Amino acid sequence: MKQINLGLCGFGTVGKGVFDVLEKNSNLISLRTGIDFNVKKVLVKNLNKRRNIFSNEIEFTDKIEDIYNDKDIHIVVELIGGVDTAKEIILNSLKNKKSVVTANKAVLATFGYDLAKEAEKNKVDLFFEASVAGGIPIIRVFKETLLSDNIEYFYGILNGTCNYILTEMTDKGLSFNDALKEAQEKGYAESDPTFDIEGIDAAHKLAILMMLAYNIRFDFNNLYVEGISKITDRDIEFANEFGYSIRLLAIAKKKNSSIEGRVHPVLIKKDSILSNIKGVYNAIYVKSEFLGPSLYYGKGAGRYPTANSVVADIVDAGLHLINRAKNMKPVFTIKGSRIKKYKIKDINKLKSKYYLRFSVADMPGVLSKISGILGKNNISIEAVIQKGRVKNMDLPVYIVMITHESLERDIKKAIKIINNLTICKDETFFMRIEDFNG
Amino acid sequence: MKQINLGLCGFGTVGKGVFDVLEKNSNLISLRTGIDFNVKKVLVKNLNKRRNIFSNEIEFTDKIEDIYNDKDIHIVVELIGGVDTAKEIILNSLKNKKSVVTANKAVLATFGYDLAKEAEKNKVDLFFEASVAGGIPIIRVFKETLLSDNIEYFYGILNGTCNYILTEMTDKGLSFNDALKEAQEKGYAESDPTFDIEGIDAAHKLAILMMLAYNIRFDFNNLYVEGISKITDRDIEFANEFGYSIRLLAIAKKKNSSIEGRVHPVLIKKDSILSNIKGVYNAIYVKSEFLGPSLYYGKGAGRYPTANSVVADIVDAGLHLINRAKNMKPVFTIKGSRIKKYKIKDINKLKSKYYLRFSVADMPGVLSKISGILGKNNISIEAVIQKGRVKNMDLPVYIVMITHESLERDIKKAIKIINNLTICKDETFFMRIEDFNG
Numbered sequence: 001m002k003q004i005n006l007g008l009c010g011f012g013t014v015g016k017g018v019f020d021v022l023e024k025n026s027n028l029i030s031l032r033t034g035i036d037f038n039v040k041k042v043l044v045k046n047l048n049k050r051r052n053i054f055s056n057e058i059e060f061t062d063k064i065e066d067i068y069n070d071k072d073i074h075i076v077v078e079l080i081g082g083v084d085t086a087k088e089i090i091l092n093s094l095k096n097k098k099s100v101v102t103a104n105k106a107v108l109a110t111f112g113y114d115l116a117k118e119a120e121k122n123k124v125d126l127f128f129e130a131s132v133a134g135g136i137p138i139i140r141v142f143k144e145t146l147l148s149d150n151i152e153y154f155y156g157i158l159n160g161t162c163n164y165i166l167t168e169m170t171d172k173g174l175s176f177n178d179a180l181k182e183a184q185e186k187g188y189a190e191s192d193p194t195f196d197i198e199g200i201d202a203a204h205k206l207a208i209l210m211m212l213a214y215n216i217r218f219d220f221n222n223l224y225v226e227g228i229s230k231i232t233d234r235d236i237e238f239a240n241e242f243g244y245s246i247r248l249l250a251i252a253k254k255k256n257s258s259i260e261g262r263v264h265p266v267l268i269k270k271d272s273i274l275s276n277i278k279g280v281y282n283a284i285y286v287k288s289e290f291l292g293p294s295l296y297y298g299k300g301a302g303r304y305p306t307a308n309s310v311v312a313d314i315v316d317a318g319l320h321l322i323n324r325a326k327n328m329k330p331v332f333t334i335k336g337s338r339i340k341k342y343k344i345k346d347i348n349k350l351k352s353k354y355y356l357r358f359s360v361a362d363m364p365g366v367l368s369k370i371s372g373i374l375g376k377n378n379i380s381i382e383a384v385i386q387k388g389r390v391k392n393m394d395l396p397v398y399i400v401m402i403t404h405e406s407l408e409r410d411i412k413k414a415i416k417i418i419n420n421l422t423i424c425k426d427e428t429f430f431m432r433i434e435d436f437n438g
Numbered sequence: 439m440k441q442i443n444l445g446l447c448g449f450g451t452v453g454k455g456v457f458d459v460l461e462k463n464s465n466l467i468s469l470r471t472g473i474d475f476n477v478k479k480v481l482v483k484n485l486n487k488r489r490n491i492f493s494n495e496i497e498f499t500d501k502i503e504d505i506y507n508d509k510d511i512h513i514v515v516e517l518i519g520g521v522d523t524a525k526e527i528i529l530n531s532l533k534n535k536k537s538v539v540t541a542n543k544a545v546l547a548t549f550g551y552d553l554a555k556e557a558e559k560n561k562v563d564l565f566f567e568a569s570v571a572g573g574i575p576i577i578r579v580f581k582e583t584l585l586s587d588n589i590e591y592f593y594g595i596l597n598g599t600c601n602y603i604l605t606e607m608t609d610k611g612l613s614f615n616d617a618l619k620e621a622q623e624k625g626y627a628e629s630d631p632t633f634d635i636e637g638i639d640a641a642h643k644l645a646i647l648m649m650l651a652y653n654i655r656f657d658f659n660n661l662y663v664e665g666i667s668k669i670t671d672r673d674i675e676f677a678n679e680f681g682y683s684i685r686l687l688a689i690a691k692k693k694n695s696s697i698e699g700r701v702h703p704v705l706i707k708k709d710s711i712l713s714n715i716k717g718v719y720n721a722i723y724v725k726s727e728f729l730g731p732s733l734y735y736g737k738g739a740g741r742y743p744t745a746n747s748v749v750a751d752i753v754d755a756g757l758h759l760i761n762r763a764k765n766m767k768p769v770f771t772i773k774g775s776r777i778k779k780y781k782i783k784d785i786n787k788l789k790s791k792y793y794l795r796f797s798v799a800d801m802p803g804v805l806s807k808i809s810g811i812l813g814k815n816n817i818s819i820e821a822v823i824q825k826g827r828v829k830n831m832d833l834p835v836y837i838v839m840i841t842h843e844s845l846e847r848d849i850k851k852a853i854k855i856i857n858n859l860t861i862c863k864d865e866t867f868f869m870r871i872e873d874f875n876g
Contacts, residue, residue, distance in 0.1 A: 021586055021728055029586050031653075032771050129583075135729040137575075137583040145567075145575040148459055148467050148749045215469075273735070276714055290459055290746040291573040294736030297711070304728040311586045325761035333470050 003036045004318040007067040007098075009043040009089055010079035011051065014103055014130070017307030018077060018314075019053075029311075035318050043067050043080070043089075068092040075317050077310060078102040087111055094118040094126065099317040101310055103130035109207035113217045117336035123326035127313035132205040133158055133282040135305030136298040137312070141286070142212040143333055150289040151213040153253040155266075155434065158205040160280035160300040161189045161196035162228050162248040166265075167278045169236050170245055176231060188280055198227035199248060199263040206250035209284075210261050211332045214254055216342035218261070224347040226264035230429060235357060238400045239267050241385055242355075244433065245275045251434070261344045267355050267433040287436075348409040353382070353433035356403065356411075358418065359396040359426035366423050367399060377414040379406045396425035402433065441474045442756040445505040445536075447481040447527055448517035449489065452541055452568070455745030456515060456752075457491075467749075473756045481505050481518070481527075506530040513755050515748060516540040525549055532556040532564065537755040539748055541568035547645035551655045555774035561764035565751035570643040571596055571720040573743025574736040575750070579724070580650040581771055588727040589651040591691040593704075593872070596643040598718035598738040599627045599634035600666050600686040604703075605716045607674050608683060614669060626718055636665035637686060637701040644688035647722075648699050649770045652692055654780035656699070662785040664702035668867060673795060676838045677705050679823055680793075682871065683713045689872070699782045705793050705871040725874075788846040791820070791871035796856065797834040797864035804861050805837060815852040817844045834863035840871065 006022075008015055022029070022037055030036050041059045043066070051060075061067070067076055068089060076093040078100060080086055086104050093100050095118060102108070108115070108131055119126035129139045133156070142151075157163050161183055168179040180197065183189035195201050203225045211217060228248050239246050244267035253260040268275050273295055277283040282300030287293050299305035320328055332339060360366045367386060374381065383402040403411070415428045444460075446453055460467070460475055468474050479497045481504070482489075489498075499505070505514055506527060514531040516538060518524055524542050531538050533556065540546070546553070546569055557564035567577045571594070580589075595601050599621055606617040618635065621627035633639050641663045649655060666686050677684050682705035691698040706713050711733055715721040720738030725731050737743035758766055770777060798804045805824060812819065821840040841849070853866045 017728075025586050025588070028588070031776070032585055032768065034765065135732065137579060140578060140582060141575060144578060144754065145746070145750050147470055147753055148463050149746055150463070150466070273714060276711060288746075290742040292737045292740070292743050294573060294734075296732075296734060298732030299730045302730070305730055308583070308587055308726075308728040312583050315585055316582065319766055320763075323761065323763035323765050325758070325763040325766075327472065327761050328757055330470065338469070 001030060001034060001036050002322050003038055004074045004321060005038050005040040005072050006314065007041045007043070007070060007073040007076045008039050008079070009064070009067055009077060010081070011042050011044050012079070013303045014306045014310065015079045017303035018079065018310045021304065021307050021311045029315065033315055033319060035322060037314060037318060040073055041067060041070060064089050068096055068098065073098060074321055075099045075101060075314060077314065078104060079310070083107055083110065090115055090126070091118060094122055094124060097122045097124055099125040099321060101127045101313040101317060103128065103306060103310060105131040105201070105204040105208060109204035110220055112208065112211060112332065113336055113339055116331035119331050120336055125317040125320055125328070126331045127317055128208070129313050130306045130309035132208050133284060134298070134300040134302065135308055136282055136284065136296050136300065137309070138209065138284050138296055139212065141296060142209060143329055146286070146288055146291065147333065149291055151254065152287045152289060153251070154209065154213065154284055154286040155274060155436070156202070156206065156209065156250040156284040157247055157274060157277050157282050158250045158284070158300065159196050159199070159202040159248060160282060161193065162202070163277065163282070164188045164280045165197070166228060166246055166248065169231070169233055170240070173233055175233050176229060197229050199225045202248060202250045203263045206252060206261060206263055210252050210259070211339070213252060214259055215332065215334045215339055216259065217339050218342050218344050222261070222344040224262040224264065228265050231265055234398065235429070235431070238357065238385060238398070239355065240270070242267070242383060242402055243270055244268060245270050246431070247274060249434070258345050259342065260350065262347060265431050267431055269435065272436065348412070350408040351405050352408065353405055353435060354403045354411050355431045355433055356401045356415070357429045358399045358424065359428070360399055361423045361425055362395065362397045363423065369421065369423065370399060370418055373417050374403070374414050377410045379410055379414055380404045439468060439472060439474050440760050441476055442512045442759060443476050443478040443510050444752065445479045445481070445508060445511040445514045446477050446517070447502070447505055447515060448519070449480050449482050450517070451741045452744045452748065453517045455741035456517065456748045459742065459745050459749045467753065471753055471757060473760060475752060475756060478511055479505060479508060502527050506534055506536065511536060512759055513537045513539060513752060515752060516542060517748070521545055521548065528553055528564070529556060532560055532562060535560045535562055537563040537759060539565045539751040539755055541566065541744060541748060543569040543639070543642040543646060547642035548658055550646065550649060550770065551774055551777055554769035554777070557769050558774055563755045563758055563766070564769045565755055566646070567751050568744045568747035570646050571722060572736070572738040572740065573746055574720055574722065574734050574738065575747070576647070576722050576734055577650065579734060580647060581767055584724070584726055584729065585771065587729055589692065590725045590727060591689070592647065592651065592722055592724040593712060593874070594640070594644065594647065594688040594722040595685055595712060595715050595720050596688045596722070596738065597634055597637070597640040597686060598720060599631065600640070601715065601720070602626050602718045603635070604666060604684055604686065607669070607671055608678070611671060613671050614667060635667050637663045640686060640688045641701045644690060644699060644701055648690050648697070649777070651690060652697055653770065653772045653777055654697065655777050656780050656782050660699070660782040662700040662702065666703050669703055672836065673867065673869070676795065676823060676836070677793065678708070680705070680821060680840055681708055682706060683708050684869070685712060687872070696783050697780065698788065700785060703869050705869055707873065710874070786847040786850070788870070789843050790846065791843055791873060792841045792849050793869045793871055794839045794841065794853070795867045796837045796862065797866070798837055799861045799863055800833070800835045801861065807859065807861065808837060808856055811855050812841070812852050815848045817848055817852055818842045
């Protein structure tokens with residue numbers, strides 16, 4: 001039995017989960033791999049905190065250099081989150097020829113390119129299955145299953161918090177705020193939920209998947225990112241009347257040399273497979289040239305689903321070390337030095353169908369006025385809902401439309417004109433529609 | 439650039455597909471792997487058949503020993519199907535220290551254990567992603583993602599032909615025979631469809647997944663296998679009335695030391711995720727201890743989805759050869775020599791809910807008679823549908839029931855008694871129900 005020593009950075013939700021899986025299933029893992037994975041050192045913030053570990057062999061430290069300078073540690077497992085310290089740990093570990101397993105999407109989305117080059121230079125592994133969609137093996141799918149395939153597009157439900165909120169709004173008719181509050185009470189949303197609900201978390205994951213799929217790097221700020229906080233329960237109802245449900249999707253598409261990357265709420269057909277992904281679950285729907293459509297579904301967060309992905313990476317890194325296999329797959333499917341700098345398609349050049357919600361005065365001629373402006377801006381209408389008049393003439397009424405495929409720039413231009421009309425009582429709200437058949 | 443030479447056995451649907459993928463995406467593959475995968479020799483049945491290949495470097499042969507004895511071939515790709523010749527090719531290739539990639543479920547389900555031992559003895563790879571669920575990377579999921587996890591159960595829609603037929607029966611109200619005919623016309627079913635519709639194909643795939651999940655071997659005939667040919671359009675309707683749809687599932691469950699393995703039609707809740715898998719698509723729903731529930735969905739057959747899986751295996755085998763990585767993962771998650779012989783749980787000991795359809799004479803007292811016999815055999819009833827009387831008293835009427843959890847032995851015993859009653863006009867038909875929440 002060969003031994004591989006691990007330096008575990010972070011002993012919170014995921015860190016403790018990794019420890020538990022390695023301990024509970026150590027027999028199964030060594031039976032299947034011939035390797036004894038041994039947690040040698042654990043990096044924690046507070047050395048004085050009492051921990052429920054019955055082992056004298058594990059050393060705790062609060063100094064990061066104790067991990068990456070330890071010559072007996074073969075694999076560093078980075079689970080502290082955040083960016084700067086995590087990056088320092090990963091980079092120094094790679095420089096010291098240790099393989100690294102991380103769940104840190106923020107670091108990878110912003111510095112993945114530099115880290116990949118460092119890993120490849122030192123011929124060690126940098127694995128990150130847990131960084132995207134928690135327990136779902138989507139990184140392996142992109143690096144192994146789709147290695148020889150051309151990914152045309154993919155749609156990801158990559159943020160469980162948003163999916164939970166949208167599902168609750170749909171199934172229970174809750175307002176956004178009530179659904180968010182419920183998510184916070186159940187531990188599915190942070191007390192400051194900005195990172196999740198504004199789409200940033202999903203965008204980090206999208207960036208990683210796009211690097212794998214298209215072998216490009218780009219300024220993270222190039223990705224178009226929009227959250228779900230402006231969606232009202234009325235939007236959910238209107239979408240439903242048109243035959244759609246609403247999901248926060250991370251979308252990437254490649255057509256010839258143009259690549260789209262964007263995170264925003266999307267109307268998708270109610271009977272589509274992604275529309276059936278409910279609650280905190282994640283799913284990625286991929287359309288590639290040879291494999292065709294495929295879907296991967298599971299828990300996108302949580303102690304043990306995430307820990308399971310981390311341990312799978314630890315096992316593969318360990319097997320590579322034991323086998324001295326130094327020329328396996330590049331970190332992001334092609335070598336870092338070959339990853340091309342790329343400019344993601346400007347969202348204003350997007351062609352899409354749109355959902356438009358106008359808040360207007362309840363008076364004659366309004367629909368004609370609005371549709372006239374849309375027409376002049378090359379936007380044609382597929383369907384309209386205008387709800388019956390209300391008694392109080394001061395209250396705005398909603399006119400809701402589904403457009404045919406239009407240019408985003410035209411949509412924004414028309415909305416700007418309409419928002420300036422006196423009949424317009426509130427900012428016009430719009431969302432994009434994806435009519436895919438998955 | 440390193441070169442890996444392939445011996446391609448079979449040049450039919452999948453074989454030609456593999457050739458196409460390797461040729462069309464050779465740049466992408468070598469960019470990502472640093473390897474030039476070169477088809478050196480192709481084994482065909484008929485050397486005189488004209489083939490649309492513009493290469494003088496590929497040698498065609500109709501002798502299997504030309505493949506496995508060729509010292510310049512590094513990886514043998516077995517895609518001829520069938521059992522005996524395929525097994526001979528695989529075994530001799532492994533003996534000659536060539537890695538093997540195959541899509542052959544029949545060979546693996548029956549001789550997988552011997553082949554695994556031979557591969558491990560010679561420290562070469564035996565990969566078979568394409569053997570189960572075509573393009574879906576379920577073998578990788580079992581060997582990598584779930585390596586350190588405990589699989590509690592899994593449900594597989596593993597036969598596209600059956601799923602297509604059942605979907606058409608459900609959505610269009612077709613009879614089994616009409617749906618089968620349609621499947622044959624569309625090329626989704628063979629002219630002799632026995633292998634698919636009687637569940638044997640799904641059982642081969644189940645056997646492979648069970649070896650991976652539970653590290654056991656067993657007599658293939660131990661698996662309980664029942665097809666879909668006895669299901670009528672009326673059963674689809676009755677199931678629908680009870681809130682269920684019908685799918686052919688491959689099921690494995692482990693509880694303590696007891697392992698179930700079975701293929702048969704199952705009633706599943708209409709809103710379950712597997713109930714939404716339609717047409718020729720395949721899906722596997724897995725419940726494991728740490729990852730929790732997960733689902734993998736895609737095309738289970740077809741030239742390019744299957745070829746894509748084969749090429750992914752070729753790439754991994756090639757990388758192992760280039761890296762001289764001889765101690766990677768065992769063929770079936772643990773070494774062949776450690777795979778335990780196991781006796782699958784007898785179907786008669788199954789505890790399940792059941793769907794029962796009785797064809798009975800249209801006369802008073804029948805329901806009381808039947809429910810009395812069920813009660814005496816420890817079977818309690820959850821729901822009943824008895825359709826209104828017909829005019830012609832000679833025609834049988836249907837009584838359909840959903841039972842609470844019962845023992846299969848009791849169900850069969852009660853049915854036998856009921857079938858012998860004079861009021862019983864036709865064989866009683868039953869199916870099992872799985873009320874899982876996926």
